[in-house]
Amino acid sequence: MSGELSGKVAIVTGGASGIGKGIVDKFLAEGAKVVIADVQDDLGTAVAATGGVDAYFHHTDVGDQAQIGELVAAAVEKFGGLHVMVNNAGRSSPLKKGLFDEDFAEFDSVMRINVLGVMVGTRDSARHMAKHGGGSIINISSIGGVQPGGGVTSYRASKAAVIHFSKSAAIELAKFEVRVNCIAPGNIPTPLLQTAAADQDRERLEKFEARIRQQMRDDRPLKREGTPDDVAEAVLYYAGDRSRYVTGTVLPVDGGTAAGKVMPPRKPTLEAVPE
Structure with a gap:
Protein backbone atom coordinates (compact mmCIF):
# COMPACT_ATOMS: atom_id res chain seq x y z
CA MET A 1 0.00 0.00 0.00
CA SER A 2 1.08 3.58 -0.69
CA GLY A 3 0.10 5.22 2.59
CA GLU A 4 -2.07 7.63 0.60
CA LEU A 5 -4.11 8.61 3.66
CA SER A 6 -1.27 8.76 6.14
CA GLY A 7 -1.94 11.47 8.73
CA LYS A 8 -5.65 11.73 7.89
CA VAL A 9 -8.62 11.01 10.14
CA ALA A 10 -11.76 9.57 8.58
CA ILE A 11 -15.29 8.64 9.62
CA VAL A 12 -17.16 5.88 7.80
CA THR A 13 -20.83 5.53 8.67
CA GLY A 14 -22.29 2.08 8.20
CA GLY A 15 -18.71 0.86 8.50
CA ALA A 16 -19.39 -2.43 10.27
CA SER A 17 -20.36 -4.46 7.21
CA GLY A 18 -20.76 -4.52 3.43
CA ILE A 19 -19.42 -1.60 1.42
CA GLY A 20 -18.71 0.37 4.58
CA LYS A 21 -16.39 -2.30 5.95
CA GLY A 22 -14.61 -2.44 2.59
CA ILE A 23 -13.98 1.30 2.86
CA VAL A 24 -12.77 1.00 6.45
CA ASP A 25 -10.32 -1.75 5.50
CA LYS A 26 -9.01 0.27 2.55
CA PHE A 27 -8.54 3.42 4.61
CA LEU A 28 -6.71 1.59 7.38
CA ALA A 29 -4.42 -0.08 4.84
CA GLU A 30 -3.62 3.36 3.41
CA GLY A 31 -2.59 4.78 6.77
CA ALA A 32 -5.71 6.61 7.97
CA LYS A 33 -7.11 6.65 11.46
CA VAL A 34 -10.73 5.56 11.10
CA VAL A 35 -13.84 5.98 13.20
CA ILE A 36 -16.38 3.25 12.41
CA ALA A 37 -19.94 4.45 12.95
CA ASP A 38 -22.76 1.93 12.99
CA VAL A 39 -25.70 0.60 14.98
CA GLN A 40 -24.34 -2.96 14.79
CA ASP A 41 -22.31 -2.91 17.97
CA ASP A 42 -20.87 -6.44 17.82
CA LEU A 43 -19.77 -6.15 14.19
CA GLY A 44 -18.45 -2.61 14.64
CA THR A 45 -16.44 -3.55 17.71
CA ALA A 46 -14.96 -6.54 15.88
CA VAL A 47 -13.93 -4.42 12.87
CA ALA A 48 -12.32 -1.87 15.16
CA ALA A 49 -10.45 -4.59 17.05
CA THR A 50 -9.02 -5.89 13.77
CA GLY A 51 -7.89 -2.38 12.87
CA GLY A 52 -5.89 -1.94 16.07
CA VAL A 53 -5.01 1.46 17.54
CA ASP A 54 -5.91 3.28 14.32
CA ALA A 55 -9.56 2.16 14.44
CA TYR A 56 -12.31 3.17 16.83
CA PHE A 57 -15.96 2.16 16.95
CA HIS A 58 -18.63 4.68 17.88
CA HIS A 59 -22.28 3.59 18.07
CA THR A 60 -24.22 5.93 15.81
CA ASP A 61 -27.74 6.00 14.43
CA VAL A 62 -27.47 8.39 11.48
CA GLY A 63 -31.20 8.97 11.64
CA ASP A 64 -30.61 10.91 14.86
CA GLN A 65 -29.09 14.36 14.25
CA ALA A 66 -27.67 14.62 17.76
CA GLN A 67 -25.79 11.34 17.41
CA ILE A 68 -24.07 12.53 14.22
CA GLY A 69 -22.87 15.66 16.00
CA GLU A 70 -21.56 13.48 18.81
CA LEU A 71 -19.83 11.24 16.26
CA VAL A 72 -17.89 14.12 14.72
CA ALA A 73 -16.92 15.39 18.17
CA ALA A 74 -15.76 11.89 19.16
CA ALA A 75 -13.56 11.58 16.08
CA VAL A 76 -11.89 14.93 16.78
CA GLU A 77 -11.39 14.05 20.44
CA LYS A 78 -10.07 10.55 19.73
CA PHE A 79 -7.72 11.28 16.83
CA GLY A 80 -7.26 15.05 16.89
CA GLY A 81 -9.12 16.08 13.75
CA LEU A 82 -11.30 15.10 10.82
CA HIS A 83 -10.22 15.16 7.17
CA VAL A 84 -12.53 12.66 5.43
CA MET A 85 -16.21 11.95 5.98
CA VAL A 86 -17.87 9.01 4.23
CA ASN A 87 -21.65 9.08 4.57
CA ASN A 88 -22.29 5.46 3.66
CA ALA A 89 -24.96 4.21 6.08
CA GLY A 90 -28.28 3.45 4.42
CA ARG A 91 -31.23 1.12 4.20
CA SER A 92 -33.50 -0.17 1.48
CA SER A 93 -37.25 0.16 1.20
CA PRO A 94 -39.54 -2.87 0.98
CA LEU A 95 -39.97 -4.42 -2.47
CA LYS A 96 -43.65 -4.42 -3.39
CA LYS A 97 -45.39 -6.00 -6.38
CA GLY A 98 -45.92 -2.57 -7.91
CA LEU A 99 -46.56 1.08 -7.18
CA PHE A 100 -50.28 0.44 -6.64
CA ASP A 101 -49.39 -1.90 -3.75
CA GLU A 102 -46.95 0.53 -2.14
CA ASP A 103 -48.17 1.87 1.21
CA PHE A 104 -45.00 3.92 1.90
CA ALA A 105 -45.05 2.69 5.49
CA GLU A 106 -41.24 2.83 5.62
CA PHE A 107 -40.90 6.15 3.80
CA ASP A 108 -40.02 8.26 6.84
CA SER A 109 -37.39 5.78 8.03
CA VAL A 110 -35.79 5.45 4.58
CA MET A 111 -35.61 9.21 4.09
CA ARG A 112 -34.37 9.88 7.61
CA ILE A 113 -31.47 7.44 7.27
CA ASN A 114 -30.60 7.76 3.58
CA VAL A 115 -31.14 11.49 3.08
CA LEU A 116 -31.22 13.32 6.41
CA GLY A 117 -28.31 11.24 7.71
CA VAL A 118 -26.21 12.25 4.70
CA SER A 125 -18.21 17.31 9.28
CA ALA A 126 -17.97 20.41 7.06
CA ARG A 127 -18.28 22.69 10.07
CA HIS A 128 -15.06 21.23 11.43
CA MET A 129 -13.28 20.97 8.08
CA ALA A 130 -14.03 24.59 7.14
CA LYS A 131 -12.18 25.80 10.24
CA HIS A 132 -9.22 23.45 9.76
CA GLY A 133 -8.04 23.78 6.17
CA GLY A 134 -10.75 21.84 4.32
CA GLY A 135 -11.42 18.19 3.69
CA SER A 136 -13.23 15.62 1.61
CA ILE A 137 -16.81 14.41 2.02
CA ILE A 138 -17.93 11.35 0.05
CA ASN A 139 -21.63 10.51 -0.02
CA ILE A 140 -22.69 7.04 -1.11
CA SER A 141 -25.71 7.03 -3.39
CA SER A 142 -26.65 4.20 -5.79
CA ILE A 143 -27.25 3.64 -9.47
CA GLY A 144 -30.85 3.44 -8.27
CA GLY A 145 -30.56 7.19 -7.81
CA VAL A 146 -29.12 7.66 -11.30
CA GLN A 147 -31.10 5.19 -13.37
CA PRO A 148 -34.90 5.03 -13.02
CA GLY A 149 -36.59 1.69 -12.61
CA GLY A 150 -39.51 -0.08 -11.00
CA GLY A 151 -39.59 -1.20 -7.39
CA VAL A 152 -38.13 0.11 -4.12
CA THR A 153 -39.45 3.54 -5.01
CA SER A 154 -38.64 5.24 -1.71
CA TYR A 155 -35.07 3.93 -1.88
CA ARG A 156 -34.59 5.19 -5.44
CA ALA A 157 -36.00 8.60 -4.52
CA SER A 158 -33.74 8.85 -1.48
CA LYS A 159 -30.61 8.03 -3.46
CA ALA A 160 -31.51 10.56 -6.16
CA ALA A 161 -31.89 13.14 -3.40
CA VAL A 162 -28.40 12.30 -2.11
CA ILE A 163 -26.93 13.13 -5.53
CA HIS A 164 -28.70 16.47 -5.85
CA PHE A 165 -27.85 17.43 -2.29
CA SER A 166 -24.18 16.49 -2.75
CA LYS A 167 -23.82 18.71 -5.82
CA SER A 168 -25.50 21.60 -4.03
CA ALA A 169 -23.29 21.18 -0.97
CA ALA A 170 -20.19 21.00 -3.19
CA ILE A 171 -20.99 24.42 -4.62
CA GLU A 172 -21.59 26.00 -1.24
CA LEU A 173 -18.60 24.46 0.54
CA ALA A 174 -15.98 24.93 -2.18
CA LYS A 175 -14.92 28.32 -0.81
CA PHE A 176 -13.84 26.53 2.37
CA GLU A 177 -11.76 23.94 0.44
CA VAL A 178 -14.28 21.29 1.44
CA ARG A 179 -14.93 18.93 -1.47
CA VAL A 180 -18.15 16.94 -1.75
CA ASN A 181 -18.45 14.06 -4.19
CA CYS A 182 -20.81 11.19 -4.67
CA ILE A 183 -20.38 7.53 -5.57
CA ALA A 184 -23.20 5.45 -7.07
CA PRO A 185 -22.47 1.74 -6.56
CA GLY A 186 -24.41 -0.87 -8.46
CA ASN A 187 -24.62 -4.65 -8.42
CA ILE A 188 -22.38 -5.00 -5.37
CA PRO A 189 -23.35 -8.07 -3.28
CA THR A 190 -24.24 -6.79 0.21
CA PRO A 191 -26.97 -7.60 2.78
CA LEU A 192 -28.90 -4.50 1.63
CA LEU A 193 -30.80 -6.35 -1.10
CA GLN A 194 -32.15 -8.87 1.40
CA THR A 195 -33.66 -6.11 3.52
CA ALA A 196 -35.84 -5.12 0.58
CA ALA A 197 -37.61 -8.48 0.84
CA ALA A 198 -37.32 -9.09 4.56
CA ASP A 199 -41.01 -9.96 4.89
CA GLN A 200 -40.60 -13.05 2.72
CA ASP A 201 -39.71 -16.50 4.02
CA ARG A 202 -36.16 -17.75 3.68
CA GLU A 203 -36.70 -19.96 0.64
CA ARG A 204 -38.58 -17.27 -1.26
CA LEU A 205 -35.95 -14.73 -0.26
CA GLU A 206 -33.13 -16.86 -1.66
CA LYS A 207 -35.01 -17.37 -4.92
CA PHE A 208 -35.80 -13.67 -5.11
CA GLU A 209 -32.20 -12.63 -4.54
CA ALA A 210 -30.88 -15.16 -7.06
CA ARG A 211 -33.33 -13.88 -9.68
CA ILE A 212 -32.47 -10.22 -9.07
CA ARG A 213 -28.73 -10.93 -9.06
CA GLN A 214 -29.01 -12.75 -12.38
CA GLN A 215 -30.96 -9.87 -13.87
CA MET A 216 -28.23 -7.48 -12.71
CA ARG A 217 -25.58 -9.64 -14.35
CA ASP A 218 -27.53 -9.73 -17.60
CA ASP A 219 -27.85 -5.92 -17.60
CA ARG A 220 -24.19 -5.28 -16.74
CA PRO A 221 -21.72 -4.72 -19.61
CA LEU A 222 -18.73 -5.86 -17.54
CA LYS A 223 -19.24 -9.49 -16.60
CA ARG A 224 -16.93 -9.62 -13.61
CA GLU A 225 -18.67 -9.31 -10.25
CA GLY A 226 -18.33 -6.05 -8.38
CA THR A 227 -17.04 -6.10 -4.81
CA PRO A 228 -16.98 -3.72 -1.84
CA ASP A 229 -13.27 -3.25 -2.58
CA ASP A 230 -14.13 -1.82 -6.02
CA VAL A 231 -16.22 0.85 -4.31
CA ALA A 232 -13.53 1.40 -1.69
CA GLU A 233 -10.96 2.13 -4.42
CA ALA A 234 -13.20 4.87 -5.79
CA VAL A 235 -13.75 6.30 -2.31
CA LEU A 236 -9.98 6.29 -1.75
CA TYR A 237 -9.51 8.42 -4.87
CA TYR A 238 -11.94 11.04 -3.58
CA ALA A 239 -10.50 10.92 -0.06
CA GLY A 240 -6.90 11.54 -1.07
CA ASP A 241 -5.00 14.40 -2.64
CA ARG A 242 -5.26 13.01 -6.18
CA SER A 243 -8.76 14.49 -6.35
CA ARG A 244 -7.92 17.88 -4.84
CA TYR A 245 -9.41 19.65 -7.93
CA VAL A 246 -12.52 17.45 -8.06
CA THR A 247 -15.83 18.32 -6.43
CA GLY A 248 -19.53 18.05 -7.20
CA THR A 249 -19.16 14.85 -9.21
CA VAL A 250 -21.03 11.54 -9.30
CA LEU A 251 -19.07 8.38 -10.07
CA PRO A 252 -21.00 5.19 -10.89
CA VAL A 253 -19.17 2.04 -9.78
CA ASP A 254 -21.46 -0.44 -11.46
CA GLY A 255 -19.71 -2.36 -14.22
CA GLY A 256 -21.19 -0.02 -16.80
CA THR A 257 -24.84 -0.65 -15.90
CA ALA A 258 -25.85 3.02 -15.81
CA ALA A 259 -24.28 3.58 -19.23
CA GLY A 260 -26.99 1.56 -20.96
CA LYS A 261 -28.42 -1.83 -21.76
CA VAL A 262 -26.25 -4.65 -23.05
CA MET A 263 -26.76 -5.50 -26.72
CA PRO A 264 -28.54 -8.83 -27.33
CA PRO A 265 -26.00 -11.62 -27.77
CA ARG A 266 -25.17 -12.67 -31.31
CA LYS A 267 -23.46 -15.78 -32.49
CA PRO A 268 -19.77 -14.87 -32.61
CA THR A 269 -17.99 -15.17 -35.95
CA LEU A 270 -14.38 -14.59 -36.84
CA GLU A 271 -15.51 -12.14 -39.52
CA ALA A 272 -16.99 -9.91 -36.79
CA VAL A 273 -13.58 -9.45 -35.13
CA PRO A 274 -11.63 -6.50 -36.58
CA GLU A 275 -8.09 -7.09 -37.72
Missing part, protein backbone atom coordinates in the same frame (compact mmCIF):
# COMPACT_ATOMS: atom_id res chain seq x y z
CA MET A 119 -27.24 15.91 4.96
CA VAL A 120 -26.43 16.16 8.66
CA GLY A 121 -23.21 14.16 8.26
CA THR A 122 -22.13 16.55 5.52
CA ARG A 123 -23.07 19.62 7.55
CA ASP A 124 -21.45 18.58 10.81
Whole structure:
Protein backbone atom coordinates (compact mmCIF):
# COMPACT_ATOMS: atom_id res chain seq x y z
CA MET A 1 0.00 0.00 0.00
CA SER A 2 1.08 3.58 -0.69
CA GLY A 3 0.10 5.22 2.59
CA GLU A 4 -2.07 7.63 0.60
CA LEU A 5 -4.11 8.61 3.66
CA SER A 6 -1.27 8.76 6.14
CA GLY A 7 -1.94 11.47 8.73
CA LYS A 8 -5.65 11.73 7.89
CA VAL A 9 -8.62 11.01 10.14
CA ALA A 10 -11.76 9.57 8.58
CA ILE A 11 -15.29 8.64 9.62
CA VAL A 12 -17.16 5.88 7.80
CA THR A 13 -20.83 5.53 8.67
CA GLY A 14 -22.29 2.08 8.20
CA GLY A 15 -18.71 0.86 8.50
CA ALA A 16 -19.39 -2.43 10.27
CA SER A 17 -20.36 -4.46 7.21
CA GLY A 18 -20.76 -4.52 3.43
CA ILE A 19 -19.42 -1.60 1.42
CA GLY A 20 -18.71 0.37 4.58
CA LYS A 21 -16.39 -2.30 5.95
CA GLY A 22 -14.61 -2.44 2.59
CA ILE A 23 -13.98 1.30 2.86
CA VAL A 24 -12.77 1.00 6.45
CA ASP A 25 -10.32 -1.75 5.50
CA LYS A 26 -9.01 0.27 2.55
CA PHE A 27 -8.54 3.42 4.61
CA LEU A 28 -6.71 1.59 7.38
CA ALA A 29 -4.42 -0.08 4.84
CA GLU A 30 -3.62 3.36 3.41
CA GLY A 31 -2.59 4.78 6.77
CA ALA A 32 -5.71 6.61 7.97
CA LYS A 33 -7.11 6.65 11.46
CA VAL A 34 -10.73 5.56 11.10
CA VAL A 35 -13.84 5.98 13.20
CA ILE A 36 -16.38 3.25 12.41
CA ALA A 37 -19.94 4.45 12.95
CA ASP A 38 -22.76 1.93 12.99
CA VAL A 39 -25.70 0.60 14.98
CA GLN A 40 -24.34 -2.96 14.79
CA ASP A 41 -22.31 -2.91 17.97
CA ASP A 42 -20.87 -6.44 17.82
CA LEU A 43 -19.77 -6.15 14.19
CA GLY A 44 -18.45 -2.61 14.64
CA THR A 45 -16.44 -3.55 17.71
CA ALA A 46 -14.96 -6.54 15.88
CA VAL A 47 -13.93 -4.42 12.87
CA ALA A 48 -12.32 -1.87 15.16
CA ALA A 49 -10.45 -4.59 17.05
CA THR A 50 -9.02 -5.89 13.77
CA GLY A 51 -7.89 -2.38 12.87
CA GLY A 52 -5.89 -1.94 16.07
CA VAL A 53 -5.01 1.46 17.54
CA ASP A 54 -5.91 3.28 14.32
CA ALA A 55 -9.56 2.16 14.44
CA TYR A 56 -12.31 3.17 16.83
CA PHE A 57 -15.96 2.16 16.95
CA HIS A 58 -18.63 4.68 17.88
CA HIS A 59 -22.28 3.59 18.07
CA THR A 60 -24.22 5.93 15.81
CA ASP A 61 -27.74 6.00 14.43
CA VAL A 62 -27.47 8.39 11.48
CA GLY A 63 -31.20 8.97 11.64
CA ASP A 64 -30.61 10.91 14.86
CA GLN A 65 -29.09 14.36 14.25
CA ALA A 66 -27.67 14.62 17.76
CA GLN A 67 -25.79 11.34 17.41
CA ILE A 68 -24.07 12.53 14.22
CA GLY A 69 -22.87 15.66 16.00
CA GLU A 70 -21.56 13.48 18.81
CA LEU A 71 -19.83 11.24 16.26
CA VAL A 72 -17.89 14.12 14.72
CA ALA A 73 -16.92 15.39 18.17
CA ALA A 74 -15.76 11.89 19.16
CA ALA A 75 -13.56 11.58 16.08
CA VAL A 76 -11.89 14.93 16.78
CA GLU A 77 -11.39 14.05 20.44
CA LYS A 78 -10.07 10.55 19.73
CA PHE A 79 -7.72 11.28 16.83
CA GLY A 80 -7.26 15.05 16.89
CA GLY A 81 -9.12 16.08 13.75
CA LEU A 82 -11.30 15.10 10.82
CA HIS A 83 -10.22 15.16 7.17
CA VAL A 84 -12.53 12.66 5.43
CA MET A 85 -16.21 11.95 5.98
CA VAL A 86 -17.87 9.01 4.23
CA ASN A 87 -21.65 9.08 4.57
CA ASN A 88 -22.29 5.46 3.66
CA ALA A 89 -24.96 4.21 6.08
CA GLY A 90 -28.28 3.45 4.42
CA ARG A 91 -31.23 1.12 4.20
CA SER A 92 -33.50 -0.17 1.48
CA SER A 93 -37.25 0.16 1.20
CA PRO A 94 -39.54 -2.87 0.98
CA LEU A 95 -39.97 -4.42 -2.47
CA LYS A 96 -43.65 -4.42 -3.39
CA LYS A 97 -45.39 -6.00 -6.38
CA GLY A 98 -45.92 -2.57 -7.91
CA LEU A 99 -46.56 1.08 -7.18
CA PHE A 100 -50.28 0.44 -6.64
CA ASP A 101 -49.39 -1.90 -3.75
CA GLU A 102 -46.95 0.53 -2.14
CA ASP A 103 -48.17 1.87 1.21
CA PHE A 104 -45.00 3.92 1.90
CA ALA A 105 -45.05 2.69 5.49
CA GLU A 106 -41.24 2.83 5.62
CA PHE A 107 -40.90 6.15 3.80
CA ASP A 108 -40.02 8.26 6.84
CA SER A 109 -37.39 5.78 8.03
CA VAL A 110 -35.79 5.45 4.58
CA MET A 111 -35.61 9.21 4.09
CA ARG A 112 -34.37 9.88 7.61
CA ILE A 113 -31.47 7.44 7.27
CA ASN A 114 -30.60 7.76 3.58
CA VAL A 115 -31.14 11.49 3.08
CA LEU A 116 -31.22 13.32 6.41
CA GLY A 117 -28.31 11.24 7.71
CA VAL A 118 -26.21 12.25 4.70
CA MET A 119 -27.24 15.91 4.96
CA VAL A 120 -26.43 16.16 8.66
CA GLY A 121 -23.21 14.16 8.26
CA THR A 122 -22.13 16.55 5.52
CA ARG A 123 -23.07 19.62 7.55
CA ASP A 124 -21.45 18.58 10.81
CA SER A 125 -18.21 17.31 9.28
CA ALA A 126 -17.97 20.41 7.06
CA ARG A 127 -18.28 22.69 10.07
CA HIS A 128 -15.06 21.23 11.43
CA MET A 129 -13.28 20.97 8.08
CA ALA A 130 -14.03 24.59 7.14
CA LYS A 131 -12.18 25.80 10.24
CA HIS A 132 -9.22 23.45 9.76
CA GLY A 133 -8.04 23.78 6.17
CA GLY A 134 -10.75 21.84 4.32
CA GLY A 135 -11.42 18.19 3.69
CA SER A 136 -13.23 15.62 1.61
CA ILE A 137 -16.81 14.41 2.02
CA ILE A 138 -17.93 11.35 0.05
CA ASN A 139 -21.63 10.51 -0.02
CA ILE A 140 -22.69 7.04 -1.11
CA SER A 141 -25.71 7.03 -3.39
CA SER A 142 -26.65 4.20 -5.79
CA ILE A 143 -27.25 3.64 -9.47
CA GLY A 144 -30.85 3.44 -8.27
CA GLY A 145 -30.56 7.19 -7.81
CA VAL A 146 -29.12 7.66 -11.30
CA GLN A 147 -31.10 5.19 -13.37
CA PRO A 148 -34.90 5.03 -13.02
CA GLY A 149 -36.59 1.69 -12.61
CA GLY A 150 -39.51 -0.08 -11.00
CA GLY A 151 -39.59 -1.20 -7.39
CA VAL A 152 -38.13 0.11 -4.12
CA THR A 153 -39.45 3.54 -5.01
CA SER A 154 -38.64 5.24 -1.71
CA TYR A 155 -35.07 3.93 -1.88
CA ARG A 156 -34.59 5.19 -5.44
CA ALA A 157 -36.00 8.60 -4.52
CA SER A 158 -33.74 8.85 -1.48
CA LYS A 159 -30.61 8.03 -3.46
CA ALA A 160 -31.51 10.56 -6.16
CA ALA A 161 -31.89 13.14 -3.40
CA VAL A 162 -28.40 12.30 -2.11
CA ILE A 163 -26.93 13.13 -5.53
CA HIS A 164 -28.70 16.47 -5.85
CA PHE A 165 -27.85 17.43 -2.29
CA SER A 166 -24.18 16.49 -2.75
CA LYS A 167 -23.82 18.71 -5.82
CA SER A 168 -25.50 21.60 -4.03
CA ALA A 169 -23.29 21.18 -0.97
CA ALA A 170 -20.19 21.00 -3.19
CA ILE A 171 -20.99 24.42 -4.62
CA GLU A 172 -21.59 26.00 -1.24
CA LEU A 173 -18.60 24.46 0.54
CA ALA A 174 -15.98 24.93 -2.18
CA LYS A 175 -14.92 28.32 -0.81
CA PHE A 176 -13.84 26.53 2.37
CA GLU A 177 -11.76 23.94 0.44
CA VAL A 178 -14.28 21.29 1.44
CA ARG A 179 -14.93 18.93 -1.47
CA VAL A 180 -18.15 16.94 -1.75
CA ASN A 181 -18.45 14.06 -4.19
CA CYS A 182 -20.81 11.19 -4.67
CA ILE A 183 -20.38 7.53 -5.57
CA ALA A 184 -23.20 5.45 -7.07
CA PRO A 185 -22.47 1.74 -6.56
CA GLY A 186 -24.41 -0.87 -8.46
CA ASN A 187 -24.62 -4.65 -8.42
CA ILE A 188 -22.38 -5.00 -5.37
CA PRO A 189 -23.35 -8.07 -3.28
CA THR A 190 -24.24 -6.79 0.21
CA PRO A 191 -26.97 -7.60 2.78
CA LEU A 192 -28.90 -4.50 1.63
CA LEU A 193 -30.80 -6.35 -1.10
CA GLN A 194 -32.15 -8.87 1.40
CA THR A 195 -33.66 -6.11 3.52
CA ALA A 196 -35.84 -5.12 0.58
CA ALA A 197 -37.61 -8.48 0.84
CA ALA A 198 -37.32 -9.09 4.56
CA ASP A 199 -41.01 -9.96 4.89
CA GLN A 200 -40.60 -13.05 2.72
CA ASP A 201 -39.71 -16.50 4.02
CA ARG A 202 -36.16 -17.75 3.68
CA GLU A 203 -36.70 -19.96 0.64
CA ARG A 204 -38.58 -17.27 -1.26
CA LEU A 205 -35.95 -14.73 -0.26
CA GLU A 206 -33.13 -16.86 -1.66
CA LYS A 207 -35.01 -17.37 -4.92
CA PHE A 208 -35.80 -13.67 -5.11
CA GLU A 209 -32.20 -12.63 -4.54
CA ALA A 210 -30.88 -15.16 -7.06
CA ARG A 211 -33.33 -13.88 -9.68
CA ILE A 212 -32.47 -10.22 -9.07
CA ARG A 213 -28.73 -10.93 -9.06
CA GLN A 214 -29.01 -12.75 -12.38
CA GLN A 215 -30.96 -9.87 -13.87
CA MET A 216 -28.23 -7.48 -12.71
CA ARG A 217 -25.58 -9.64 -14.35
CA ASP A 218 -27.53 -9.73 -17.60
CA ASP A 219 -27.85 -5.92 -17.60
CA ARG A 220 -24.19 -5.28 -16.74
CA PRO A 221 -21.72 -4.72 -19.61
CA LEU A 222 -18.73 -5.86 -17.54
CA LYS A 223 -19.24 -9.49 -16.60
CA ARG A 224 -16.93 -9.62 -13.61
CA GLU A 225 -18.67 -9.31 -10.25
CA GLY A 226 -18.33 -6.05 -8.38
CA THR A 227 -17.04 -6.10 -4.81
CA PRO A 228 -16.98 -3.72 -1.84
CA ASP A 229 -13.27 -3.25 -2.58
CA ASP A 230 -14.13 -1.82 -6.02
CA VAL A 231 -16.22 0.85 -4.31
CA ALA A 232 -13.53 1.40 -1.69
CA GLU A 233 -10.96 2.13 -4.42
CA ALA A 234 -13.20 4.87 -5.79
CA VAL A 235 -13.75 6.30 -2.31
CA LEU A 236 -9.98 6.29 -1.75
CA TYR A 237 -9.51 8.42 -4.87
CA TYR A 238 -11.94 11.04 -3.58
CA ALA A 239 -10.50 10.92 -0.06
CA GLY A 240 -6.90 11.54 -1.07
CA ASP A 241 -5.00 14.40 -2.64
CA ARG A 242 -5.26 13.01 -6.18
CA SER A 243 -8.76 14.49 -6.35
CA ARG A 244 -7.92 17.88 -4.84
CA TYR A 245 -9.41 19.65 -7.93
CA VAL A 246 -12.52 17.45 -8.06
CA THR A 247 -15.83 18.32 -6.43
CA GLY A 248 -19.53 18.05 -7.20
CA THR A 249 -19.16 14.85 -9.21
CA VAL A 250 -21.03 11.54 -9.30
CA LEU A 251 -19.07 8.38 -10.07
CA PRO A 252 -21.00 5.19 -10.89
CA VAL A 253 -19.17 2.04 -9.78
CA ASP A 254 -21.46 -0.44 -11.46
CA GLY A 255 -19.71 -2.36 -14.22
CA GLY A 256 -21.19 -0.02 -16.80
CA THR A 257 -24.84 -0.65 -15.90
CA ALA A 258 -25.85 3.02 -15.81
CA ALA A 259 -24.28 3.58 -19.23
CA GLY A 260 -26.99 1.56 -20.96
CA LYS A 261 -28.42 -1.83 -21.76
CA VAL A 262 -26.25 -4.65 -23.05
CA MET A 263 -26.76 -5.50 -26.72
CA PRO A 264 -28.54 -8.83 -27.33
CA PRO A 265 -26.00 -11.62 -27.77
CA ARG A 266 -25.17 -12.67 -31.31
CA LYS A 267 -23.46 -15.78 -32.49
CA PRO A 268 -19.77 -14.87 -32.61
CA THR A 269 -17.99 -15.17 -35.95
CA LEU A 270 -14.38 -14.59 -36.84
CA GLU A 271 -15.51 -12.14 -39.52
CA ALA A 272 -16.99 -9.91 -36.79
CA VAL A 273 -13.58 -9.45 -35.13
CA PRO A 274 -11.63 -6.50 -36.58
CA GLU A 275 -8.09 -7.09 -37.72
